[in-house]
Amino acid sequence: MDPKIETAQDFETPQGMDHLDQLESKSIFIIREAYKQFKNIAMLWSIGKDSSCLLWLVRKAFYGKIPFPVMHIDTGYKFPEMIEWRDKYAKEWGLNLIVSRNEEAIASGMSNESKLACCTALKTDALKMAIEKYKFRALLLGIRRDEHGVRAKERVFSPRNQDFKWDYKNQPPELWDQYKAKAEEQEHIRVHPLLHWTELDIWLYIQRENIPTIPLYFAIQGKRFRSIGCKCCCGPIDSDATTIEEVIEELKTTKQGERAGRAQDKEEVNAMQKLRSLGYM
Amino acid sequence: MTKTKAEHNQANMENPEENLKLVLVGHVDHGKSTLIGRLLYDTDSLPEGKIEEIKSICDALGKEMEFGYVMDNLEEERDQGITIDTAQIFFKTQKREYTIIDAPGHVEFVRNMITGASQAEAAILLVDAQEGVQEQTRRHSYILSMLGLKQIIVVMNKMDLVGYSKERFDEVLSELTPFLSGIGIDPGYVIPLSAKEGDMVANRGDNMPWYDGLTVLEALDTFEPSKSDLEKPMRFAVQDIYKHDKRIIAGRVEAGVLHVGDEITVLPSGERSTIQSIEEFGKDDVQAAVAGKATGIVTKDKLFVDRGDIITAPDAAPKVTDTFKAHIFWMSKDPLAKGERIIFKCSTQQAVCSVEEFTKVLDSSTLEKLEGREEIRNREVADVLIKTDKPLVLENFNEVPELGRFVLERLNTCAGGIITEV
Numbered sequence: 001m002d003p004k005i006e007t008a009q010d011f012e013t014p015q016g017m018d019h020l021d022q023l024e025s026k027s028i029f030i031i032r033e034a035y036k037q038f039k040n041i042a043m044l045w046s047i048g049k050d051s052s053c054l055l056w057l058v059r060k061a062f063y064g065k066i067p068f069p070v071m072h073i074d075t076g077y078k079f080p081e082m083i084e085w086r087d088k089y090a091k092e093w094g095l096n097l098i099v100s101r102n103e104e105a106i107a108s109g110m111s112n113e114s115k116l117a118c119c120t121a122l123k124t125d126a127l128k129m130a131i132e133k134y135k136f137r138a139l140l141l142g143i144r145r146d147e148h149g150v151r152a153k154e155r156v157f158s159p160r161n162q163d164f165k166w167d168y169k170n171q172p173p174e175l176w177d178q179y180k181a182k183a184e185e186q187e188h189i190r191v192h193p194l195l196h197w198t199e200l201d202i203w204l205y206i207q208r209e210n211i212p213t214i215p216l217y218f219a220i221q222g223k224r225f226r227s228i229g230c231k232c233c234c235g236p237i238d239s240d241a242t243t244i245e246e247v248i249e250e251l252k253t254t255k256q257g258e259r260a261g262r263a264q265d266k267e268e269v270n271a272m273q274k275l276r277s278l279g280y281m
Numbered sequence: 282m283t284k285t286k287a288e289h290n291q292a293n294m295e296n297p298e299e300n301l302k303l304v305l306v307g308h309v310d311h312g313k314s315t316l317i318g319r320l321l322y323d324t325d326s327l328p329e330g331k332i333e334e335i336k337s338i339c340d341a342l343g344k345e346m347e348f349g350y351v352m353d354n355l356e357e358e359r360d361q362g363i364t365i366d367t368a369q370i371f372f373k374t375q376k377r378e379y380t381i382i383d384a385p386g387h388v389e390f391v392r393n394m395i396t397g398a399s400q401a402e403a404a405i406l407l408v409d410a411q412e413g414v415q416e417q418t419r420r421h422s423y424i425l426s427m428l429g430l431k432q433i434i435v436v437m438n439k440m441d442l443v444g445y446s447k448e449r450f451d452e453v454l455s456e457l458t459p460f461l462s463g464i465g466i467d468p469g470y471v472i473p474l475s476a477k478e479g480d481m482v483a484n485r486g487d488n489m490p491w492y493d494g495l496t497v498l499e500a501l502d503t504f505e506p507s508k509s510d511l512e513k514p515m516r517f518a519v520q521d522i523y524k525h526d527k528r529i530i531a532g533r534v535e536a537g538v539l540h541v542g543d544e545i546t547v548l549p550s551g552e553r554s555t556i557q558s559i560e561e562f563g564k565d566d567v568q569a570a571v572a573g574k575a576t577g578i579v580t581k582d583k584l585f586v587d588r589g590d591i592i593t594a595p596d597a598a599p600k601v602t603d604t605f606k607a608h609i610f611w612m613s614k615d616p617l618a619k620g621e622r623i624i625f626k627c628s629t630q631q632a633v634c635s636v637e638e639f640t641k642v643l644d645s646s647t648l649e650k651l652e653g654r655e656e657i658r659n660r661e662v663a664d665v666l667i668k669t670d671k672p673l674v675l676e677n678f679n680e681v682p683e684l685g686r687f688v689l690e691r692l693n694t695c696a697g698g699i700i701t702e703v
Contacts, residue, residue: 016508017573019300028575029520029533036521036588060562063525063577146371155396172693173392173612175399176686178626180693198371 020205024057027193029177030156031061031140034191035068037181038138041191042069042098044127047082048228049213051142053202054194056211058140059093071098071130071139075122076106077230085214100130115233122230131188138189146198158190159183200251207244218242299377301506304398306425307407308417312438316407316476316497317370317381323483324498326372376502391660392612395424395697403432403504405497410437410473413453416646419460423645423662426464427610427699429682432504435461435468436497441475445488464648470500511571513537514597516684517545517578518628519590529560529577530586535628535683537594539570539578546595547586548674553595554582589630591674591684599676599684600703603669604637609689609698610645611657617695618656627687630673634689638666657696664701675703 017025035041043058043066045051058066072086090097105121130136143154155171157179172180183189194202206213216225223236224247241247305313321327370381382397398404404425408418425433435457443449450473461468472481473492480486482497495503515537523529543556559567560577570576578592586592593599611617617636625634641664642654657663678685678699689696 016511016571022573025533025573025575032520032531032575061531061575063523063529063560063562065525171393171396173396173697174694175396175688175697178688178690178694181690182692184692 020201020208023197023201023205024060026177026196027054027057028061030179030191030193031058033177033179034138034140034157034189034193035062037179038183038189039068040134040136041138041140042071042130042134042136043140044142045070045072045086046142046229047072047078047086047214048142049202049206049217050144050194050197052211052213053197053205054140054142055093056209057193064093066095069096069098069134071100073123073126073130074099074101075126075230076101077122077232079216079228079231081214081216082228089212098130098134100126102126102129136188137183138191140191140193142194143192144194144197144199144202154190154192154195155180156192156195158192159187160190161187200248203244203248203251207248213244217247219246295375296377299506300380301377301501301504302380302382302400302402303405303501304382304401304403304430305405305407306394306398306417306421308409308412308415308421311407311409311412311415311418312476313407316405316436316438316474316482319476319479319482320381320497321370321372323479324372324374326370374498374502379501391420391424394421395428395610395612398424398428398430399697401428401430402507403434403501404430405434405436406468407436407438408453408457410439410443410449410453414456414460418457419648420646420660422461422466423464423648424610426466427608427662427697429678429699433466433468434497434500435471437471437473438476440473440480440489441478445473445475445480447473447489447491450492460648469503470495472497472500510536511538513572513681515539515543515545515592515594516599516681517592518630518683519586519588519592520575520629521588522586523577527558527560527579528583529579530592531575531577532592532629533575534570534572535591536572536681538572539574539576541568544595545580545592546598547584548591548593548598549601549672550585550590552584552586554580554584557581591628591630593674599674599681601672601674602703603672605667605675605700606640606702607665607667607687607698607700608662609657609665609696610662611659611696613691613693613695614659615691615695616656616658617689623695624690625667625669625673625687626690627673627675628684632669632671632673634667634669636665637668640664640666665698675700677701677703 043051043054045055055070070090074083086097089095102122102125105125131139145154155174157174158166158171159180160166174180180189205211214228216228218224219239219242222238222240224239224241225234225236228234239250241250305317307313322332372379372381382401398421406418406422406425408414437450437453440446440450454471472494473489474481474497475486475488476482478486478488480488481492485496513536516535517532517539518535519530519532521531523531539556539559541556541559544553545556546553556578558579559570560579561567567576591599617623619637619639620635622633622635625632636657639654639657642651642657643649643662644651645660645662651661674684676684678701685700687698687700688694689698
């Protein structure tokens, strides 16, 4: 009947895609949509596991030649290993790397400020300055729905106004992979190609693809980082997981939240919501 | 048989890699958030400390402990007691993992409900046993029907408030069933439950000995994740062209399977060629790409291909047309009038279109026919005849959904629609 079925016998019978294949294809589709709709675009790379996966997918989407800059928001408080790692792979993969720092705030020393004020000055404001300078209309970010309740409310293509405000009550519908294609004059669009991934998916993909992952995630003397950011605000968790396989095993049984070690989420009730409404990633 | 939390939490599930996306819909206050909290609690899926956190929030607000707060993460939601947007949370049964998409029940948030429901493979429709069928019960059912969701459980919640009465259950059911069958929904299961007290969610409880059907978890485990149909004729939607050392046509296989060596036709132009290679970064000699795969192809002949073209199997090519019948759901405060120009998007295709004819306009909550209408207003549905300004490659939604569903867009998406007749 259908000649396609006959042709298929010449090859191995094609199987449907597995879970990771499906996640990967959906992300690559989103990344390519974002670039097609908004040429003036960049991706944010925090050197952490999620945005490193995103970077891997972006390289795949464009066959190793990423047609836009990869931006790191450097707060000046990052682990020194992160900076080394960034520069090593930026070179190896031929990235057009932009490092954005709020030098004024870094120079003033943020030690007396609240964590909310510190994150806002060193991350959100540094990002604002970069968007202003390079006139980006869209940014690719590696956030996931399962990370935090507030992030769960995101769309794949999510507009921000010039004050970076996220109007989560008034989001347009998003269905069948049809994304918001136009940004208004003073808006930029946050694009989230990993929104549908979980923390476990990320590690399973890192394992399958053999993605280089910064060693801070693996245990030394019974401690490892599950989520990384600024050195001062990241606490390690108790863990004996020294390899990707052991991290995966640990995640399958843990009942700890992923961001349990991140101080800025906990300073007050709804801290993450406040950070995000101010433009935090 | 009663299942304990520990049994549900065992590491060796039947299908540990399998995930089924589930949406919960229904009228505001019919208990969606509470049912989600209950599902997470009974399957032991809450992160450590979450219950304590919720207890302390409830204490601070001077309220009774409320499972709904597991989902409602935003300050305003807690204050108003409604779920604003679509959130996602995970739980596990003996069979597999589930992703719950919570869809808000408030009428103002129907845009978010449809966003959530469009990603789901199965749905739970909640009806309050005390209040019975309400406006959003009908509207949400209608949306499930339009989205083509087939795996549906109806749960009658808050049975504790009606004394676990079988008579009340039957009474509400007699109102609901004719309505659902009228819009083509045949729920696989109808389950009486109390999310608050935990009856018939994971455990049967002792309160409804008259009900001998499955619990919610048992019913869910009978559902299947949606699989792409690899036996359909091949469709490849062109997303972009990358001119590297080769000229790669980037896109996604929307249906069927694409093989190296396949004869292809590019639509709407009708140009023909052969697939020379399938391009994946870091991989050589890729021979096939299946439905759902985002990939790239190189053709033997240089073709005039651009975004929005559909590459197909030549012997089973879809229709190229600029006029078709459809079913649309309007989600904007500004109405759409007959003849008004608006953007049409289907797969990677885009055109300008207008509604030539409003065949039938309905109120989505009552399904009452609105006579003599030449426009569609917020939250209304309609059977329409659409004309686009250029020919497109389209199919009936029930044959190839990927090329049979579309959105209408101004600055934002205003409507979702399905093609009923190309």
